[in-house]
Amino acid sequence: xxxxxxxxxxxxxxxGKYVELRCxxxxxxxxxxxxxxxxxxxxxxxxxFQGTGAADDSGLPNDRFFAVRPEGSVSTLKIQRxxxxxxxxxxxxxSLSVMETQYFGPGTRLLVL
Amino acid sequence: SQKIEQNSEAxxxxxxxxxxxxxxxxxYSPAYLQWYRQDPGRGxxxxxxxxxxxxxxxxxxxxxxxxxxxxxxxxHITASQPADSATYLCALPTDAGNNRKLIWGLxxxxxxxx
Numbered sequence: 684x685x686x687x688x689x690x691x692x693x694x695x696x697x698x699g700k701y702v703e704l705r706c707x708x709x710x711x712x713x714x715x716x717x718x719x720x721x722x723x724x725x726x727x728x729x730x731x732f733q734g735t736g737a738a739d740d741s742g743l744p745n746d747r748f749f750a751v752r753p754e755g756s757v758s759t760l761k762i763q764r765x766x767x768x769x770x771x772x773x774x775x776x777x778s779l780s781v782m783e784t785q786y787f788g789p790g791t792r793l794l795v796l
Numbered sequence: 797s798q799k800i801e802q803n804s805e806a807x808x809x810x811x812x813x814x815x816x817x818x819x820x821x822x823x824y825s826p827a828y829l830q831w832y833r834q835d836p837g838r839g840x841x842x843x844x845x846x847x848x849x850x851x852x853x854x855x856x857x858x859x860x861x862x863x864x865x866x867x868x869x870x871x872h873i874t875a876s877q878p879a880d881s882a883t884y885l886c887a888l889p890t891d892a893g894n895n896r897k898l899i900w901g902l903x904x905x906x907x908x909x910x
Contacts, residue, residue, distance in 0.1 A: 687839070714896075725800075725885050725900030726840065739897055774839050781896045787839030 685709070687788035689775050695794045696765055704760040704791045708777030715758050716785060717750055718774040726774055732758060733781060765795045798823045802886060802901035810909055815873040817904045819886035825864040826888040831871050834883045834903065843884075844871075876908045 688707045696702050708715050713734055718726035728742040735755045743749075747765075752758040762769055772792050776785040799822040809815050819829065828847045832840035846853045846862045846869065853860045859872040873880050883903040890897040 723902065725887070725902050726898075728890070728897050728899070731896060742897070776839070784842045784845070785898075787841070789837070790839050 687775055687777050687786055689773075689788040689791050691791060692789065693792045693794075695796065697796050698765060698767060700765050700795075702762050702765055702793065704762075704773050704793070706758045706760070706775030706777075706788060708756065708758070708775070709786055710756075712777035712779055712786075713755070714778045714781050714783070714785075715752060716776040716778075717758070717760050718776065720772045720774055720790070729760070731781075738781075762793075765793075767795050769793060770795045798826070798888070798890060798899060800886060800888065800899060800901040803904045804902060806905040806907060808907045808909060809876055811876060811878060813876055815876050815880070815906055815908070817871040817884050817906065819869040819871065819901055821867050821888060825867065829860075829862060829869050829886060829888045830898070831858075831860055831869075832885045832887060834885055840885055873906075878908045878910050881906055881908050 690705045715732040717729040719729055720726045730740040730743055730750050731738050732752045735752055747763045750760045772790040774787055774790045776787045778785045801820040803818055825848055828845055830845045831843045833843055834840045844853055844855055844860045846860045857874045861870045883905045885900055885903040887898040887900045890899045
């Protein structure tokens with residue numbers, strides 16, 4: 684079946700703007716994760732959903748970042764008042780349940796000018 | 797808190813040789829440790845998971861070891877091929893008792909030369 688998909692693949696925006704990044708997990712996967720990866724770094728945990736609820740959002744850097752998963756499937760990561768330091772690749776992963784293997788999408792490359 | 801150290805320098809080896817990559821952690825021994833492969837412009841792809849009570853795990857040409865005394869995992873690719881060229885990341889649970897949130901190493905870049 685289809686893997687994890689993320690849209691858009693690339694996003695260029697200006698400082699101060701609002702962006703939304705979308706993640707479509709593998710069908711049937713109840714756990715969904717968001718990570719951020721800067722060049723030359725490993726992924727950095729942001730938030731994890733189990734079903735519709737955010738089970739752990741301790742990795743969100745500040746209150747400009749917010750994520751939702753209203754129906755327990757698709758998730759949207761929202762960033763308000765973007766800053767140049769937000770530029771990175773935002774990765775989404777899903778798994779059948781917590782503790783199972785995580786399958787990653789290709790990521791959204793965000794560039795804030 | 798837990799920290800992960802991976803070889804920061806790129807590893808260049810000749811096709812057919814065995815590549816060995818290192819992952820060291822600094823604090824408590826995790827319940828498990830995972831290895832992923834990442835190609836440029838792609839998300840990480842899961843390769844192997846080894847649990848704290850396992851010393852070694854194999855999958856085709858891949859072998860992972862886990863030494864809780866040394867606080868180290870080694871990742872081996874035998875009979876390496878140019879197609880094995882990628883960045884290899886290790887990941888483990890952030891805190892003892894929280895097995896859902898992973899922290900990741902910086903990754904080691906492997907180049908297999910034909």
